[in-house]
Amino acid sequence: MVLQLSIGARVRKSPFFDAARADGMAAASVYNHMYMPTSYGDPAAEYERVINGVAMWDVGVERQVALKGPDAVALARYLTPRNLDGLKIGQGKYVPICNYEGTVINDPVLLQITDDEVWLSIADSDISLWAGGIAGARGMDVRVYEPDVSPLAIQGPKATDVVADMFGGWIRELRYFGFAEAEIEGIPLVLARSGWSKQGGYELYLRDGQYGARLWQLVKQAGASYGIGPGAPNYIERVESGLISYGADTDDATTPYELGMDKFIDVDQEQDFVGKAALRALRDAGVKRRFMGLLIDGDPFPTTNEARWKLHQNGDYVGYASAAAYSPRVQSNIAVAMVSVAAIESGQPVDVACNWGDRTATIVPLPIA
């Protein structure tokens, strides 16, 4: 049964919300206290665009937490276990954030904007409170706040052409996670080679919310000849690609090692950071479960999952699948899952308690496609 999403003033609307709604937004959720479009009513077309064409996504929910002041970089370095030696303006970095117990509490992209200003482009948890509380308690000289910045993503193999038409060929030279200040019609932006898919693309970080509707129209016009259409971070594509969705894939004890983030965690650096001792112990102990892919047998799932599905092996609970869908590219039902190392190493299949009865699944590495 369909549930209606209540619309009120408590949950925020992105600067693109009205334009996206006018263009057919059919379903949405809430992310960082803001409405997040999830579908425009034609899942097959939305998937096709990001895989073979180009899609435009209102991802204003990727809120920025700005650290600004003399201690901005020092605070950033204290917040993440990633070694930020060599951090530079214009090159973003994926920076997992853990609490003092070594549990993942967000996985933002960090953008150093100026010498004394850093943005964290966050997943769905209030990192402004985490960072602000720590900065205040430590008496650091830095202001933590949410600036008026709202990303619009252009994703898919034709995204580069669309963005080059809008901003010039220089955008082709940006490295992955590279970014630069830019503008169009005087609208101030940060333009980054990034986005929550593995199909390539860019994100336009709108720096003045009053121009949301105009920027939406400019992207729509520039993309028209490439067949651009609206979409949202794609449920199927993210499972195929094994992208982590904080909150869906994680629980209140998930460590970065379980998520395969090893290369982003440096417990041997001199820099002190939150959770250093705990993470060192976790590294030494080794993991008991890992974030993996599943190939699930049987008829194609008619919809995506509405909840986590439990996994069993020989009757024992061995983990959960957090996102599942039928993949046209893999031509199989697939899922991402947190699975016990014992179950993985057994080489045996697992039983999946899905909405349409029990299914059997093979554990596979990520990405799946």
Added chain:
Amino acid sequence: MVLQLSIGARVRKSPFFDAARADGMAAASVYNHMYMPTSYGDPAAEYERVINGVAMWDVGVERQVALKGPDAVALARYLTPRNLDGLKIGQGKYVPICNYEGTVINDPVLLQITDDEVWLSIADSDISLWAGGIAGARGMDVRVYEPDVSPLAIQGPKATDVVADMFGGWIRELRYFGFAEAEIEGIPLVLARSGWSKQGGYELYLRDGQYGARLWQLVKQAGASYGIGPGAPNYIERVESGLISYGADTDDATTPYELGMDKFIDVDQEQDFVGKAALRALRDAGVKRRFMGLLIDGDPFPTTNEARWKLHQNGDYVGYASAAAYSPRVQSNIAVAMVSVAAIESGQPVDVACNWGDRTATIVPLPIA
């Protein structure tokens, strides 16, 4: 146009979710990363129940942030500007929480459960991150986490009879915000005289999520002869009563003084707490805007507001209305609003830019009804 709410594993379901959905949940939002029912499809009946009868609400979204350990009370005292002298087990307190700048970031009810355990029953922001970051940075001996606790509210003038039938007459002796441990069929609960309405009632804090469906049925059965039915924190009643909705009524600069929380803020106590210096300065400076009620003229609003409405007086911007509805009790359109002191003191009406054209409103004290 109706938006569908996407259901997936990223947003959590309360232990009552399936039962509430089976009983006709028609609309929902998201609050503290959990689905929050907002309507069962019959707003008039839902309003009538809380005003003249009894309603049961899945308010599992009122998540508890537990502070547990030798420094639990010390951390609680550091987190709130309220003077907690005389805090005792069994008596809850409304404790605004501010950041280091004196801005309100939540307004929980605090429940001291044992000598070394305190719960904060929070509004919609990640106070677990705020409190955990501060405790970690200060090296306090306290664990901050979210326990398996989910409130179910029973609200309305007949709520006391329903709860007395379930638990015994002793519940009539509880003071407002008083609470006690209780159980029914062995299901562990904290039973509190509280709830997000001014119509009286109780909240059953379920302490083991596996019994959500059973507790829902027990309340439904006990309330049947009193005409109990499902509902949600009521939009109209909260405006009539002037209850604060964090996030809707507040912005990134709202102070407790603007919200009329003066009696809960003690900047002269010896205890140090977050934002003490800032709040002292804010108190001395006085407020420039206040949380007020509005009586808005014209035809009854066909729906509630989907966004904040701007207020003007003689062409000048003077604030915003954050929640508006037609009140059957007041027999007028009403709203809660943040309004400039100058506009209030002028004694003149304000212009409201509402969805159905401009209206004129009189500023009135809260509560309205």
